[in-house]
Amino acid sequence: MIQKNKPLILVVNDDGIDSNGIKVLSDTMRDIGEVFVVAPESDRSGVSHAMTLDADIYINNVNEEKNEFVCSGTPVDCVKLAVNKILPKLPDLCVSGVNHGSNHSINVLYSGTVHGAIEGTIQGIPSISFSHLSYSDDTDLNPFKEVIKNLSIQVINNKPPKGMTLNVNFPDVPFHQIKGLKICKQGNGYWKEDFKFKKHNAKTSYYSITGEFKTGEITPGTDSWALANNFISIVPITIDFTAYDRLNVLKYLAYDF
Amino acid sequence: MIQKNKPLILVVNDDGIDSNGIKVLSDTMRDIGEVFVVAPESDRSGVSHAMTLDADIYINNVNEEKNEFVCSGTPVDCVKLAVNKILPKLPDLCVSGVNHGSNHSINVLYSGTVHGAIEGTIQGIPSISFSHLSYSDDTDLNPFKEVIKNLSIQVINNKPPKGMTLNVNFPDVPFHQIKGLKICKQGNGYWKEDFKFKKHNAKTSYYSITGEFKTGEITPGTDSWALANNFISIVPITIDFTAYDRLNVLKYLAYDF
Numbered sequence: 291m292i293q294k295n296k297p298l299i300l301v302v303n304d305d306g307i308d309s310n311g312i313k314v315l316s317d318t319m320r321d322i323g324e325v326f327v328v329a330p331e332s333d334r335s336g337v338s339h340a341m342t343l344d345a346d347i348y349i350n351n352v353n354e355e356k357n358e359f360v361c362s363g364t365p366v367d368c369v370k371l372a373v374n375k376i377l378p379k380l381p382d383l384c385v386s387g388v389n390h391g392s393n394h395s396i397n398v399l400y401s402g403t404v405h406g407a408i409e410g411t412i413q414g415i416p417s418i419s420f421s422h423l424s425y426s427d428d429t430d431l432n433p434f435k436e437v438i439k440n441l442s443i444q445v446i447n448n449k450p451p452k453g454m455t456l457n458v459n460f461p462d463v464p465f466h467q468i469k470g471l472k473i474c475k476q477g478n479g480y481w482k483e484d485f486k487f488k489k490h491n492a493k494t495s496y497y498s499i500t501g502e503f504k505t506g507e508i509t510p511g512t513d514s515w516a517l518a519n520n521f522i523s524i525v526p527i528t529i530d531f532t533a534y535d536r537l538n539v540l541k542y543l544a545y546d547f
Numbered sequence: 548m549i550q551k552n553k554p555l556i557l558v559v560n561d562d563g564i565d566s567n568g569i570k571v572l573s574d575t576m577r578d579i580g581e582v583f584v585v586a587p588e589s590d591r592s593g594v595s596h597a598m599t600l601d602a603d604i605y606i607n608n609v610n611e612e613k614n615e616f617v618c619s620g621t622p623v624d625c626v627k628l629a630v631n632k633i634l635p636k637l638p639d640l641c642v643s644g645v646n647h648g649s650n651h652s653i654n655v656l657y658s659g660t661v662h663g664a665i666e667g668t669i670q671g672i673p674s675i676s677f678s679h680l681s682y683s684d685d686t687d688l689n690p691f692k693e694v695i696k697n698l699s700i701q702v703i704n705n706k707p708p709k710g711m712t713l714n715v716n717f718p719d720v721p722f723h724q725i726k727g728l729k730i731c732k733q734g735n736g737y738w739k740e741d742f743k744f745k746k747h748n749a750k751t752s753y754y755s756i757t758g759e760f761k762t763g764e765i766t767p768g769t770d771s772w773a774l775a776n777n778f779i780s781i782v783p784i785t786i787d788f789t790a791y792d793r794l795n796v797l798k799y800l801a802y803d804f
Binding site: 333335336337338339340341342343344345346347348349350351352366367370371374375396398399400405408412441444450451453454457468469470471472473475476480483485488493494495496497498499524525526527528529530531532533534536537540541542543544545546547 | 590592593594595596597598599600601602603604605606607608609623624627628631632653655656657662665669698701707708710711725726727728729730732733737740742745750751752753754755756781782783784785786787788789790791793794797798799800801802803804
């Protein structure tokens, strides 16, 4: 099934195998390589880098011709299972998305889509996460295919250094208003949570989480700034979380017994 | 219930309310402040920064005298609910753990304990994650109480800059062999996964994930090095994932339409 010389590409997401975003992404990837899709059976938004340790995980080959697999686990489970049990070799590229909803700024922490790509990076695969700021599954993502294709080819050809993932976000404006692509740093921002009270019984209260993303102050050079100015943002993100600027400052906490 | 002038401290973990680690940590915190414990009802290891978006979450005040609450969600849910629905004000400190098992190196990505503390940081609370390299719930953590207390007092007194969490790991050796505390950068490492085949039926295969943590090459200055040399490791970690050293290198990917 695998054609020689064609790049091998793993496609994953967190919105689930039936989302519009993963269909557009896998269609685009089939123009440039041999594609395997391994995606959650249903929506896994907000699962971050979670793994399934407390249950068995199943994979099901739902389309043998198109190499499409559905998985009962998280995006991270999908990537680990793909690499260990499905793919014939380590792929040349792992792409995650296209997510329906923002994954810029602090959202990199919560997003299952971004962490699918980060797990690709951990496995040693050049990896990109794609997200569109619209939360609607009906958003027309077709105009973005060319940008996605070009970026993917560049990443395959110029292998990025180990430990880096590209986090790409598309602004929610008509495509003709988009001005270009910017390399950015991660913006500030936070979720203002709202806990909807559902019921109370004895000492137990039930809530559902909702919330609204607040960008905070928008600083030039950040993804939040690029997106607010109709640019596509690309943030190189690292799996080394060390706050290097604090290493010396915190020396006062160290001592020998 | 809240005593003035005593610091307000939130205790969370991922091993669940009944773990030995959270009992030792909350006991230690009661020596220095007014303590609220909000912890998952059962083990949430490996859930990273996951939030519960697909179900209601409950909180149950299981010990009114000790301000102990059990939550059906993840460590991140616990912190968000604590801040929004339980605590009388933003606490002076959020501590997570003591985790039974390593959270150094790449484990910061997977750990629910570390991400409980990171969510504290996002909420604007000075936050520390504590883990012990032994996975056994029976490990005697009492000898570490003094170190935990001193570090917590220092963090309360010298508020760390916003956006930084301390990731503390204790080596798995008898306490008298421990040589001191080191400020470190995050080490390399990876999980070598093993997928145990459980059953197969039609096109569906079932697996359970197990794995072994590999430190890779151990570089001086990293947490892996400190722990291998019987030091307690403290890594300052950031919620800004930007790979700053790649921003200029990747400029070739940017263009205007």
